[in-house]
Amino acid sequence: MLDALPLLTLPTAAEATDAAAPRLLILYTGGTVGMAVNRRQELVPMHFSKLGKRMPELRQLPYRLELLAFPQPIDSSNVTPADWLWLAELIGLHYADFDGFIILHGTDTMAYSAAALSFLLESLGKPVIFTGAQVPVGRTRTDATRNLLTALEIAAARHPHAHTVRLPEVGVFFNDVLIRGTRAKKVESQQFAAFKSENYPPLVRAGINLDFNDTNIRLLPAARLKVHQKLEEKVAVLRLFPGITEGVVEAVLSVPGLRGCVLETYGSGNAPTAPWFLACLERAYARGVYLLNVSQCEEGRVVQGHYETSARLAGLGVIGGDDITTEAAITKLMFVLGLGLSEVETRQLLSHDLRGEITLKTSVG
Ligand code: ASP
Numbered sequence: 001m002l003d004a005l006p007l008l009t010l011p012t013a014a015e016a017t018d019a020a021a022p023r024l025l026i027l028y029t030g031g032t033v034g035m036a037v038n039r040r041q042e043l044v045p046m047h048f049s050k051l052g053k054r055m056p057e058l059r060q061l062p063y064r065l066e067l068l069a070f071p072q073p074i075d076s077s078n079v080t081p082a083d084w085l086w087l088a089e090l091i092g093l094h095y096a097d098f099d100g101f102i103i104l105h106g107t108d109t110m111a112y113s114a115a116a117l118s119f120l121l122e123s124l125g126k127p128v129i130f131t132g133a134q135v136p137v138g139r140t141r142t143d144a145t146r147n148l149l150t151a152l153e154i155a156a157a158r159h160p161h162a163h164t165v166r167l168p169e170v171g172v173f174f175n176d177v178l179i180r181g182t183r184a185k186k187v188e189s190q191q192f193a194a195f196k197s198e199n200y201p202p203l204v205r206a207g208i209n210l211d212f213n214d215t216n217i218r219l220l221p222a223a224r225l226k227v228h229q230k231l232e233e234k235v236a237v238l239r240l241f242p243g244i245t246e247g248v249v250e251a252v253l254s255v256p257g258l259r260g261c262v263l264e265t266y267g268s269g270n271a272p273t274a275p276w277f278l279a280c281l282e283r284a285y286a287r288g289v290y291l292l293n294v295s296q297c298e299e300g301r302v303v304q305g306h307y308e309t310s311a312r313l314a315g316l317g318v319i320g321g322d323d324i325t326t327e328a329a330i331t332k333l334m335f336v337l338g339l340g341l342s343e344v345e346t347r348q349l350l351s352h353d354l355r356g357e358i359t360l361k362t363s364v365g
Helices: 056-060 081-097 110-120 144-156 246-253 275-286 326-338 343-350
Strands: 008-010 023-030 035-037 043-045 064-074 100-104 128-131 170-174 177-180 184-186 195-197 204-206 210-212 235-239 260-265 290-295
Touching: 023 081, 023 144, 056 144, 064 081, 081 100, 081 110, 100 144, 110 128, 110 170, 110 184, 110 326, 128 144, 144 170, 144 204, 144 210, 177 195, 235 246, 235 326, 246 275, 260 326, 275 290, 290 326, 290 343, 326 343
Parallel strands: 023 064, 023 100, 100 128, 128 170, 235 260, 260 290
Antiparallel strands: 008 064, 035 043, 170 177, 177 204, 184 195, 204 210
16 A cells, blocks of 8 residues: 555756666655645645645755655644554665655654654664754745755765765754754744754754764664564553652553553652552552653653662662653653563663663763
8 A cells, every 4th residue: 555655756956867866755744844724724734745846946956856745644743653654664665766765744743753763663774854844835934945955965965985874864854953863852832943852962963064973873784674563552651740649640550451651750760759659660560561761851861779769660660761752762662562572671672772762871972
């Protein structure tokens, strides 16, 4: 069914026959970038096959561009894990034919989607860049043109001498900054700088030139792309707050069939020491629920055992999430639990870095 989705060739300065010109695939899923106002004056995603017309600048690019649009473009608040599996499968299907992929996506859940795709695409050797806009394409002050044009340029970039791929990663490009897919967080709904790179330096900064942060870009040994096709959806996020009641904690952790839960704790991974709270965690652990400890702080890391208020957590089966974001943690849980591994292997993967979502302290430049 996916291979039946038509590819639309966009006219550019690169002849279709210019085999040396980078070939890039734009996948349009929806979001503000392609929205228009409906009769009730609401913003709704429109069909994007007119991209070339709305962005005449594309015609000047020295790349071969093709567009593939979701049959029903969506506001990204409606994105589901099924959409992530679709996107991963589409990339797998067209992987050999393109040098890079751009995913036009709503900003609201872009960080979740970028993290999910990072996990689903194992041994990725080509750029997969999410971008979108705060102001729809076609509006005078749109940020869509700049975001898309620069994302395309990054996707086409090669190391000057070796001619190898410059960014073999999933990333989010927005407002002149490219962030690793497992590190992005939407932090703004009104300004153009909508995303922040949490606990890790941006991978590319776009000024007059593109400044690639090569030290922090993941370069993996060449391997065949593996597209994973399963995500476990029976997961939850439990954000702690002073005054949270036993009823709330127990209700979340005892959801029938729950397999994993991100526990959003305080500071360096601290949580209440009240006996009822620890008993809730203990019961969840006994039911086989994997608990991943993620800090509510935007910077810093979880260090279980640093304070008395986190000393008991590891003994109750809680896995320290280190400096992972909630977006990466929830999608990592979905991915790892979807692999159907043993408890030991599952715990091993959940506590280790898989796609640059956890910082190995020595690797940050
Ligand atoms: N609601 C929109 C979306 O996420 C917002 C955006 O794209 O900026 O689809």
